[in-house]
Amino acid sequence: MESGSWHVEKRDTSRDEPFRDVDNVPVTGCLSIVVLGASGDLAKKKTFPALYNLFRQGFLPPDEVHIFGYARTKISDDELRNRIRGYLINEKSASSENSENLRKFLQLVKYVSGSYDSEEGFRLLDKEISKQELSKNTVEGSSRRLFYLALPPSVYPSVCRMIRHFCTNKSNLGGWTRIVVEKPFGKDLESAEQLSAQIGELFEEPQIYRIDHYLGKELVQNMLVLRFANRFFLPLWNRDNIDNIQIVFREDFGTEGRGGYFDEYGIIRDIIQNHLLQVLCLVAMEKPVSLKPEHIRDEKVKVLQSVLPINDDDVVLGQYEGYRDDPTVPDNSNTPTFATVILRINNERWEGVPFILKAGKALDSRKADIRVQFKDVPGDIFKCKKQGRNEFVIRLQPSEAMYMKLTVKKPGLEMLTIQSELDLSYRQRYQGVTIPEAYERLILDTVRGDQQHFVRRDELRAAWEIFTPLLHRIDGGEMKPAPYKPGSRGPAAADELLEKAGYVQTHGYIWIPPTL
Numbered sequence: 278m279e280s281g282s283w284h285v286e287k288r289d290t291s292r293d294e295p296f297r298d299v300d301n302v303p304v305t306g307c308l309s310i311v312v313l314g315a316s317g318d319l320a321k322k323k324t325f326p327a328l329y330n331l332f333r334q335g336f337l338p339p340d341e342v343h344i345f346g347y348a349r350t351k352i353s354d355d356e357l358r359n360r361i362r363g364y365l366i367n368e369k370s371a372s373s374e375n376s377e378n379l380r381k382f383l384q385l386v387k388y389v390s391g392s393y394d395s396e397e398g399f400r401l402l403d404k405e406i407s408k409q410e411l412s413k414n415t416v417e418g419s420s421r422r423l424f425y426l427a428l429p430p431s432v433y434p435s436v437c438r439m440i441r442h443f444c445t446n447k448s449n450l451g452g453w454t455r456i457v458v459e460k461p462f463g464k465d466l467e468s469a470e471q472l473s474a475q476i477g478e479l480f481e482e483p484q485i486y487r488i489d490h491y492l493g494k495e496l497v498q499n500m501l502v503l504r505f506a507n508r509f510f511l512p513l514w515n516r517d518n519i520d521n522i523q524i525v526f527r528e529d530f531g532t533e534g535r536g537g538y539f540d541e542y543g544i545i546r547d548i549i550q551n552h553l554l555q556v557l558c559l560v561a562m563e564k565p566v567s568l569k570p571e572h573i574r575d576e577k578v579k580v581l582q583s584v585l586p587i588n589d590d591d592v593v594l595g596q597y598e599g600y601r602d603d604p605t606v607p608d609n610s611n612t613p614t615f616a617t618v619i620l621r622i623n624n625e626r627w628e629g630v631p632f633i634l635k636a637g638k639a640l641d642s643r644k645a646d647i648r649v650q651f652k653d654v655p656g657d658i659f660k661c662k663k664q665g666r667n668e669f670v671i672r673l674q675p676s677e678a679m680y681m682k683l684t685v686k687k688p689g690l691e692m693l694t695i696q697s698e699l700d701l702s703y704r705q706r707y708q709g710v711t712i713p714e715a716y717e718r719l720i721l722d723t724v725r726g727d728q729q730h731f732v733r734r735d736e737l738r739a740a741w742e743i744f745t746p747l748l749h750r751i752d753g754g755e756m757k758p759a760p761y762k763p764g765s766r767g768p769a770a771a772d773e774l775l776e777k778a779g780y781v782q783t784h785g786y787i788w789i790p791p792t793l
């Protein structure tokens with residue numbers, strides 16, 4: 278067998294495993310996918326393109342699927358189609374693009390206009406969905422309705438109430454209603470808990486999909502396989518061998534056009550508390566009992582609960598110069614656009630190993646990676662310690678790769694050592710394979726009822742528990758971000774903190790990309 282049973286083998290929206298809301302009931306009903314906030318940025322840049330890619334690959338068969346856009350803007354079906362058309366064709370799909378495919382997909386898309394808190398719009402939406410379900414001869418109780426909230430969280434409670442009261446279908450014959458909610462899910466522990474309670478009163482936890490798109494990235498999904506399907510890593514993945522771990526997100530552009538949103542949240546809420554912390558969970562968690570979503574999420578929660586309170590000395594904040602020039606950002610904004618935060622996990626495996634989470638906007642490069650740095654080899658008979666430590670790097674983006682930096686004999690007559698690497702670059706190794714977009718994968722999971730890559734309520738709570746005290750200190754002005762130049766590495770203090778935490782930079786290492 279080529280791969281484990283979780284592998285996507287069938288072009289089918291169901292899955293041969295027992296993790297669905299309703300077990301043992303054949304899935305036959307019509308599938309309606311409703312994108313709320315259809316006129317917005319996320320919907321056109323991410324949600325509709327992901328749906329189109331799923332359609333192109335046969336995962337959303339036109340004889341069973343309908344797609345609805347819902348928003349306040351009064352536009353026609355065709356106007357919505359024209360708005361999204363340009364975003365559906367990217368470099369991945371362009372070469373194999375078939376205009377017939379695009380036409381067929383757009384024909385599935387309908388638009389309903391209404392507000393987010395009035396009965397009228399949602400009754401109309403329900404009527405339109407039911408009409409399509411009837412046209413497909415769907416038996417009552419078997420239809421599937423997926424509501425994707427591409428909306429600001431302030432309207433989640435009212436939208437969820439409306440969906441619950443006016444758009445929920447009967448589910449006694451394998452049907453279901455599910456909602457997908459985007460981050461930011463709250464601003465701190467209290468607001469997140471309040472939101473969770475409001476939504477929790479309307480929907481059961483298996484109906485709620487809290488999306489964190491980093492969990493849909495190829496190399497993030499590979500993390501558990503790497504760790505638990507390889508003998509190499511099992512004995513090494515602990516405090517006895519690992520000195521420090523970095524999880525880094527860098528962007529080489531600022532908050533262009535999103536200053537208003539960003540200023541309310543800052544880099545910790547935007548990236549670290551969710552995306553990087555989710556990655557940390559997968560790097561640090563114990564082996565789950567099985568691949569069942571609840572077993573995985575149980576282990577993630579345990580890691581989060583073992584994180585110690587953040588010490589102010591383990592934090593460096595920055596704000597890039599020019600950030601406040603954005604007219605939507607207040608002149609005295611204290612919002613960090615850069616942060617390094619060291620987390621410490623108080624358990625048997627990780628005590629003493631700093632987890633350095635770093636994220637920044639307007640830096641010198643764009644990348645996201647996990648860097649596991651091993652301790653020095655004891656008894657250095659080759660006197661090569663100063664050259665560098667072993668590092669295992671998993672580059673999530675761009676150009677997915679994983680490589681192990683290691684010391685080898687320099688080829689030649691002398692017994693000299695150099696730094697080299699074992700390199701698995703995806704582009705070279707998996708030529709011709711298209712790596713799916715994170716949203717594509719995650720939307721397919723929501724249709725299949727697989728919550729493995731979604732954040733559970735207690736996980737979210739534990740994540741906010743870690744960061745809320747620090748965030749309140751920043752919001753209260755007790756901690757100030759240091760200015761840094763756009764296009765730089767961020768504040769110098771961040772590299773000093775990295776060194777203090779024990780990270781040893783490899784100097785003079787040169788990577789020579791392999792040629793075929």
Ligand SMILES: NC(=O)C1=CN([C@@H]2O[C@H](COP(=O)(O)OP(=O)(O)OC[C@H]3O[C@@H](n4cnc5c(N)ncnc54)[C@H](OP(=O)(O)O)[C@@H]3O)[C@@H](O)[C@H]2O)C=CC1
Pocket residue numbers: 523525635648670676678679680698700701702766772782783786787788
């Ligand atoms: N398969 C592939 O594509 C491979 C590519 N390579 C490439 O080779 C090059 C070197 O690789 P690698 O050593 O892993 O990566 P880098 O040289 O980018 O970074 C190494 C480490 O040093 C830190 N660092 C960089 N500059 C400074 C500085 N001025 N002060 C303090 N710390 C600093 C980085 O932090 P931070 O993350 O914050 O920048 C990172 O932790 C990279 O361009 C890499 O992409 C190597 C192997 C395989």
Ligand SMILES: O=C1O[C@H](COP(=O)(O)O)[C@@H](O)[C@H](O)[C@H]1O
Pocket residue numbers: 490528547548645
């Ligand atoms: O959630 C967010 O992520 C993007 C970065 O996503 P990526 O997949 O391109 O790494 C970030 O730009 C944005 O600020 C944030 O809200």
